[in-house]
Amino acid sequence: MREKELISTIKQTLNSKYIGDDCAYLKDLGIVITQDSLVEDIHFKLEYTDAYKLGYKSAMVNISDICASGAEPAYMTVALSIPKNIDNIFVENFYKGLKDASKGIEIVGGDITGSDKLFISVTAIGKTAGRKISSRSNAQIGQAIIVSGEHGNSAEGLKKLLKNEPCPEKFLNAHLMPEAERKLSRLIAENIKEPYAMMDTSDGLADALSQIANSSGVKLCVSYDKIPHDECVDKETVLFGGEDYKLTATVPKSILPLLDDVSVIGTVEKGLGVELDGLLFTGNDIDEKIFNHFKG
Amino acid sequence: MREKELISTIKQTLNSKYIGDDCAYLKDLGIVITQDSLVEDIHFKLEYTDAYKLGYKSAMVNISDICASGAEPAYMTVALSIPKNIDNIFVENFYKGLKDASKGIEIVGGDITGSDKLFISVTAIGKTAGRKISSRSNAQIGQAIIVSGEHGNSAEGLKKLLKNEPCPEKFLNAHLMPEAERKLSRLIAENIKEPYAMMDTSDGLADALSQIANSSGVKLCVSYDKIPHDECVDKETVLFGGEDYKLTATVPKSILPLLDDVSVIGTVEKGLGVELDGLLFTGNDIDEKIFNHFKG
Numbered sequence: 001m002r003e004k005e006l007i008s009t010i011k012q013t014l015n016s017k018y019i020g021d022d023c024a025y026l027k028d029l030g031i032v033i034t035q036d037s038l039v040e041d042i043h044f045k046l047e048y049t050d051a052y053k054l055g056y057k058s059a060m061v062n063i064s065d066i067c068a069s070g071a072e073p074a075y076m077t078v079a080l081s082i083p084k085n086i087d088n089i090f091v092e093n094f095y096k097g098l099k100d101a102s103k104g105i106e107i108v109g110g111d112i113t114g115s116d117k118l119f120i121s122v123t124a125i126g127k128t129a130g131r132k133i134s135s136r137s138n139a140q141i142g143q144a145i146i147v148s149g150e151h152g153n154s155a156e157g158l159k160k161l162l163k164n165e166p167c168p169e170k171f172l173n174a175h176l177m178p179e180a181e182r183k184l185s186r187l188i189a190e191n192i193k194e195p196y197a198m199m200d201t202s203d204g205l206a207d208a209l210s211q212i213a214n215s216s217g218v219k220l221c222v223s224y225d226k227i228p229h230d231e232c233v234d235k236e237t238v239l240f241g242g243e244d245y246k247l248t249a250t251v252p253k254s255i256l257p258l259l260d261d262v263s264v265i266g267t268v269e270k271g272l273g274v275e276l277d278g279l280l281f282t283g284n285d286i287d288e289k290i291f292n293h294f295k296g
Numbered sequence: 297m298r299e300k301e302l303i304s305t306i307k308q309t310l311n312s313k314y315i316g317d318d319c320a321y322l323k324d325l326g327i328v329i330t331q332d333s334l335v336e337d338i339h340f341k342l343e344y345t346d347a348y349k350l351g352y353k354s355a356m357v358n359i360s361d362i363c364a365s366g367a368e369p370a371y372m373t374v375a376l377s378i379p380k381n382i383d384n385i386f387v388e389n390f391y392k393g394l395k396d397a398s399k400g401i402e403i404v405g406g407d408i409t410g411s412d413k414l415f416i417s418v419t420a421i422g423k424t425a426g427r428k429i430s431s432r433s434n435a436q437i438g439q440a441i442i443v444s445g446e447h448g449n450s451a452e453g454l455k456k457l458l459k460n461e462p463c464p465e466k467f468l469n470a471h472l473m474p475e476a477e478r479k480l481s482r483l484i485a486e487n488i489k490e491p492y493a494m495m496d497t498s499d500g501l502a503d504a505l506s507q508i509a510n511s512s513g514v515k516l517c518v519s520y521d522k523i524p525h526d527e528c529v530d531k532e533t534v535l536f537g538g539e540d541y542k543l544t545a546t547v548p549k550s551i552l553p554l555l556d557d558v559s560v561i562g563t564v565e566k567g568l569g570v571e572l573d574g575l576l577f578t579g580n581d582i583d584e585k586i587f588n589h590f591k592g
Contacts, residue, residue, distance in 0.1 A: 006408050009384050013391040014403050024404035026371060026421075031325060033404065035373040035419055039411045042377075075322060077331040079417045081338075088305050095309040107310050108320035108329065112302050115335045121375045121417035123331055125322075 020215070022199070023069040023126065025133050031074075032126045032133065034065040040118035048161045051090040053176045054120070055097025061202065062124035063101065064180035064245040068200040070134045070189030071126025073182070076107045078122050081115035131189035134198035134249065139216035143196065143250040145266040146259070148181050150174075151205050152233040155241025170230070178245040184259065188249060191258055198249035206239040208248045209274050210286035219271030219280070220250075226265040240291055316511070318495070319365040319422065321429050327370075328422045328429065330361040336414035344457045347386040349472045350416070351393025357498065358420035359397065360476035360541040364496040366430045366485030367422025369478065372403045374418050377411035427485035430494035430545065435512035439492065439546040441562040442555070444477050446470075447501050448529040451537025466526070474541040480555065484545060487554055494545035502535040504544045505570050506582035515567030515576070516546075522561040536587055 011019050018024040023032035038044060038058050049057075059076065066073040078098060082091070091112075098107060105124075157175030160167035180200070188198065197216055199208040205227065213220045229238040250268050251259075269275075273282035274290065281289045307315050314320040319328035334340060334354050345353075355372065362369040374394060378387070387408075394403060401420075453471030456463035476496070484494065493512055495504040501523065509516045525534040546564050547555075565571075569578035570586065577585045 003408060006384065006387055009388050010391055010408065013388050014395060016403055018402060018404035022405075024371075024373070026404065029325060029327060029371075029421070029423070031327075033371070033373055033419075033421070035375050035406045035417070037375040037377060037407055037409055037415075037417065039377050039409055039415070041412070042410050075320075075325075075329070077320070077329055077419060079331050079333040081333060081335050081415065088302065091302055092305050092309050095306055099310060106314060107312055108314035108322065109318075110331045111333055112299060112306065113333055113335055114338050115413070115415070116337070117412055119333075119335070119377065119411070119415050119417075121331070121333065121415075123329070123373060123419040125325070125329070127325075 021069065021135055022065040025069065030128050032066060032069045032071040032128060033123065034062055035121060035123040036062050036065065037119065037121040049176050051093035052097035055094035056101040056177050058120045058122050059098045059101035060178050060180050060245065062122045063182070064200045064202065066124050066126035067180045067182055067185035068134065068198050068247060069126060070131045070185055070198060071128045072131065072186065073105045073124060074127045075125040076102060076105055076122060078107060078110035080110070081113045081119040083116055083118065084114070086118070132192050134196050136197050136199055136212050137215035138195035139197040139212050139218050139250040139268050140195060141218060141268050141270055143268045144253050144256060144264045145220055145222060145248065145250055145268060146262040146264055147205065147227065147246060147248045148184050148262050149244065149246040150228050150230055151201065151244055151246060152229050152238035152241040154178060154243040155237045156233045174244065178243065180245055181247045184247055184262065187259055188251060188255065192251060192255055194252055196249060196251050198247060201244045201246045201248060202242055204240045204242045205248060206287040206290050212250065213272065213274050213286065214284065217272060219269045219273055219275055220266060221269050221275040222266035224277050226263055228263050236294055240287070317365065317431055318361040321365065326424050328362060328365045328367040328424060329419065330358055331417060331419040332358050332361060333415065333417040345472050347389035348393035351390035352397040352473050354416045354418050355394045355397035356474050356476050356541065358418045359478070360496045360498065362420050362422035363476045363478055363481035364430065364494050364543060365422060366427050366481055366494060367424045368427065368482065369401045369420055370423045371421040372398060372401055372418060374403060374406035376406070377409045377415040379412055379414065380410070382414070428488050430492055432493050432495055432508050433511035434491040435493035435508050435514050435546040435564050436491060437514060437564050437566055439564045440549050440552060440560045441516055441518060441544065441546050441564060442558040442560055443501065443523060443542060443544045444480050444558050445540065445542040446524050446526055447497065447540055447542060448525050448534035448537040450474060450539040451533045452529045470540060474539065476541055477543045480543055480558065483555055484547060484551065488547060488551055490548055492545060492547050494543060497540045497542045497544060498538055500536045500538045500583070501544060502583040502586050508546065509568065509570050509582065510580065513568060515565045515569055515571055516562060517565050517571040518562035520573050522559055524559050532590055536583070
């Protein structure tokens with residue numbers, strides 16, 4: 001919870017209208033921009049990944065933020081700080097992974113410095129021309145709540161890695177080499193007419209739903225059974241496991257026939273909070289409350 | 297020299313036309329973009345600075361890169377990674393410093409994460425409308441070589457801090473709270489008609505001159521006596537001390553009457569390398585050669 005407190009301090013100090021969504025929408029320039037960092041031993045451990053996969057994921061988590069806004073990922077800059085024992089081969093493989101994740105995106109700059117631990121900070125820019133840009137505060141009553149993909153796979157992969165258990169490829173890839181939902185994002189943002197909310201599930205599905213409900217001042221009514229997930233993955237992991245980089249959005253029902261491979265998990269209603277299988281959770285800590293409820 | 301080797305690896309892997317200048321010029325968007333990081337115990341030590349000054353400098357080094365391109369600094373994102381012992385007050389003061397350095401610039405996003413040491417990575421965007429954008433490969437034969445401000449003051453301040461010697465305010469401020477040359481950059485970029493080279497002196501004046509000479513394929517003839525510096529600061533520090541964040545540029549003589557407070561230190565001539573007081577230095581390591589020459 002410390003992160004939330006710090007973000008509130010930063011918001012107060014800066015008093016900026018831009019801080020709120022994962023991407024800032026700079027209308028005068030026709031772009032969105034996002035910056036996300038990955039820190040060794042906080043966000044990843046080198047014993048579970050390699051330079052190529054790390055580069056791939058570093059790019060993808062930022063591409064996913066751009067996709068959540070509805071913009072087209074276009075440019076990227078990369079700051080890399082490396083300890084002395086990291087060699088040229090590592091840097092080369094890191095950038096190969098970064099490049100392979102960034103199809104159609106130009107990596108245009110950044111810097112490289114020394115450090116005690118690996119530190120990666122990527123900035124991504126998306127173009128907004130021809131797109132309707134989302135905001136987590138834009139959910140409209142009557143819209144369908146949709147999600148893409150399966151939920152909890154990345155966290156399941158991480159769990160098995162940490163326990164040193166054999167791990168099906170599907171979960172391992174979900175964790176180490178996630179894929180952002182570029183096609184779905186484009187389909188929605190190019191075709192939607194009305195305001196809509198869209199987020200990626202980098203911090204988990206329950207978190208995304210809570211943020212949308214509170215920012216938009218609406219009630220999101222969701223059925224757990226409608227959330228696609230692997231049958232091996234438990235409810236807690238499906239709802240709270242982060243880093244799946246799937247999308248959740250609130251969209252008009254009229255757009256649904258255009259969208260492949262999405263699941264409707266509920267509806268936006270009048271009220272406030274997240275109603276999961278008939279149980280209503282409200283407040284600034286909806287996801288914590290849902291979590292505690294299911295933990296018993 | 298390891299940084300140069302790594303940058304060459306990155307350039308080869310990415311094969312991008314954008315990597316070269318401190319800012320990447322994205323013509324389709326009408327912007328330049330730059331990203332620079334400051335790492336604790338590599339770029340700064342907390343015993344010599346404080347949260348406010350650190351925020352101020354983190355913004356200013358990126359603003360300076362935008363100024364070196366000739367663009368107008370407009371937006372910034374900030375990634376901050378902090379150890380557990382850093383409190384809310386530190387974060388608040390850091391962002392106050394950042395904000396005070398960023399007059400007329402909107403801080404629009406970023407992220408905050410945990411880490412073992414403080415890590416700061418700032419991305420800045422500049423607008424190019426109405427400006428002619430520089431490149432270090434654009435120096436033209438016959439242009440005057442100009443510099444702003446005094447050189448070596450920041451390194452002199454750092455030297456005194458490290459030796460725990462009493463330090464005049466001027467040197468201390470140059471090191472801890474540098475000022476980017478926003479006004480001079482604007483004057484040049486709004487009025488110049490022909491291609492020109494401009495860099496900030498973040499890595500020292502000799503380095504900037506070497507980069508411009510080699511990238512442009514010209515000879516920069518410079519008189520040491522023309523380089524403004526405090527009489528307390530020795531020749532080595534004036535030429536090689538970094539982090540002054542002054543500008544050096546090659547401009548047509550016709551523009552000089554418009555520019556206040558700049559010094560003409562030489563001329564761009566046919567040939568290759570940097571000629572300092574009649575001594576010619578060439579190759580990929582011009583600044584190293586000049587350094588070794590003066591060290592005797």
